[in-house]
Amino acid sequence: MTDSEDLPRKVRFTRRLLDSSSTPRISILDIALLALTVGLAAALVVIATKPVTSTTRLKTTSVLEHKMIWTTLGTMSGPIPSPDRSQPANLLWNNKHAILVDAGDGAAEQIAKAGHSLSDVDTIIVSHLHIDHTGGLSALIGMRYQQHIPGTLTIYGPPGTRQVVDAIVASEKPLLDLDAAGNSLVAQLAPSKVAVVEIIDGEKFSVDDLKITAAENSHYGFEPGTANYKAYQSLSFRFDMSDRSISFTGDTGPSDAVQALAKGADLLVSEITDPDAELASLKAERTDIPFIAYPVLKKHFEVQHLTADAVGKLAAGAGVKSLVLTHNPMPDNLIPQARVTITKHYDGPVAFAKDLDNY
């Protein structure tokens, strides 16, 4: 028997991940749905994984010491699919529950690659309702239905989450009808359930002993007083446990509220963007977008996402102990300069996350 064979399956899995190296990907944008076809972006984390490279290693001790492990399941900024990196999704594992934080397309497969089953995930927390953060919800809910996974999947998210989830649940009726008609034994199983809890700026809630605080950020940029401003919020989160705290920006531009939320956190998982890289990628992908739209798009990336300069100021202003970057559209050759820019403001450890990194 090896040292690891008496460990739980997921711990062995995690240890393998910590010992493995993964290959980076490319870039992209996060076209959103502003007037024309805008984009969004973001990025996250990294922890003590990878074979030692001083530039990416945040700490020298194993992340398994922590009660709460943050796994960057998907580190690409959306919503253009990448052949190398999955869409935004993260897993927070506290040894009891695997909590999915954002659910971009491909999240179910990334959960499996991280060594978990879908039945481990009973909580999903959504930061905002752009499709690169919600595209995996339909598969996650449908797979639970078809497997008859017992219990309730609780989905927390900002206003509008209920509308999204209700539509997905309604779309599953043919699946449930076929399931029931095809196998009378299956029809006798209790159905999987889905619950939605909508949360807003300032809300606090708990999952076991994990305490979560939400704060509205500056990602949406609606004009105050408009209907959309009143109806929707993009949220950042802080996760507090007894041994560490993690703050997660979601998608945001510079924001005093996000900085206050992250104050003193052990780890800040932040999005990052490069407006020029985003635009170059968008131009290559969508040649039909008129040049006149480029200044508008560039401003979106500069104001409603975080450049390397803005990330450095955020991490320094919040006084966080370490920084992990995800929702990252940059090709690898741009990362060294981004790191230099960040460290002009922030002198703590910085890591650019890859899919399935653990922190």
Ligand SMILES: [Zn+2]
């Ligand atoms: Zn977004």
Ligand SMILES: [Zn+2]
């Ligand atoms: Zn995004």
